[in-house]
Amino acid sequence: MKKVIFLLVIGLLAVTSQMATAQEKRPGQRMPPETGEKFKIGMAGYTFAKFDLDKALATLKRTDVHYLCIKDFHLPMASTDAQIAEFHAKLKANDVTGYAVGPIYMKSEKDIDNAFEYAKRVGVKLIVGVPNYDLLPYVDKKVKEYGFNYAIHLHGPDIATYPDAEDVWNHVKDLDPRIGMCLDIGHDTRNGKDPVADLKKYKSRVFDIHIKDVTGTTKLGYSLEVGRGVIHFPAFVKMLRKVGYSGVCSLEHEKDMSDPFMGIAESIGYFRGIIEATK
Numbered sequence: 001m002k003k004v005i006f007l008l009v010i011g012l013l014a015v016t017s018q019m020a021t022a023q024e025k026r027p028g029q030r031m032p033p034e035t036g037e038k039f040k041i042g043m044a045g046y047t048f049a050k051f052d053l054d055k056a057l058a059t060l061k062r063t064d065v066h067y068l069c070i071k072d073f074h075l076p077m078a079s080t081d082a083q084i085a086e087f088h089a090k091l092k093a094n095d096v097t098g099y100a101v102g103p104i105y106m107k108s109e110k111d112i113d114n115a116f117e118y119a120k121r122v123g124v125k126l127i128v129g130v131p132n133y134d135l136l137p138y139v140d141k142k143v144k145e146y147g148f149n150y151a152i153h154l155h156g157p158d159i160a161t162y163p164d165a166e167d168v169w170n171h172v173k174d175l176d177p178r179i180g181m182c183l184d185i186g187h188d189t190r191n192g193k194d195p196v197a198d199l200k201k202y203k204s205r206v207f208d209i210h211i212k213d214v215t216g217t218t219k220l221g222y223s224l225e226v227g228r229g230v231i232h233f234p235a236f237v238k239m240l241r242k243v244g245y246s247g248v249c250s251l252e253h254e255k256d257m258s259d260p261f262m263g264i265a266e267s268i269g270y271f272r273g274i275i276e277a278t279k
Helices: 002-024 053-062 081-093 109-122 133-146 165-172 185-190 195-201 233-243 261-277
Strands: 040-044 067-070 097-106 126-131 149-153 179-184 206-211 248-251
Touching (some): 040 053, 040 261, 053 261, 067 248, 081 097, 097 109, 097 149, 109 126, 109 133, 126 206, 133 149, 133 165, 149 165, 149 206, 165 179, 165 195, 179 185, 179 195, 185 195, 185 206, 195 233, 233 261, 248 261
Parallel strands (some): 040 248, 067 097, 097 126, 149 179, 179 206, 206 248
């Protein structure tokens, strides 16, 4: 418990320092919200499945997070160009960048067509997707056509497809190198894998990361605040540096989803604390 409190204090001090430095900058000059790392801290839109975009953005602002993986309940796939422009204006007003869309489940070629066109209209070059296995050749074709990165979200033992990083790797290693994975470290752990080792082994195909903590290494393990579970976050952060990961580590908080805000703050604070403590 003392260790957790210590790391939370470090995280809070790091955020306070960033905010104080930002106040010294010229008006309108954006301060990078990061801590000198190649990777960025973000938020997975699914965290706010029960809340509207305004609440999501207010939470990002309070936790000093500036990157959002866009879910379609905040920006529907059938949105008009005007609605997309309004969405981006709202993000910009809150100093947030929508860096990807998804996860999007794809069970047909039409679903894949819609997802790629959606990403193009939204203006991102990363799709987090979950295609049926038999659709991977078509995903390969679309990646070549659009030039986007495609990150397959793994889901642990809960569903049959893509339970862990190894399974994603085995299905994409012979496809276009822009097809890789969204390494969900919680679900990878729940399928008995080591996300630190998997990040090292599959680094060339890790395009996005969802961070969370879990209570165990089996299907019975469940999500909880970062730092309270079994994942070794100091080792994970060190591996992020070692492999030169330059994407986003997005918190996907799946505990207390009707009232996740204390858990979000604790998790972001702990993760930042680990970053500072392992420098």
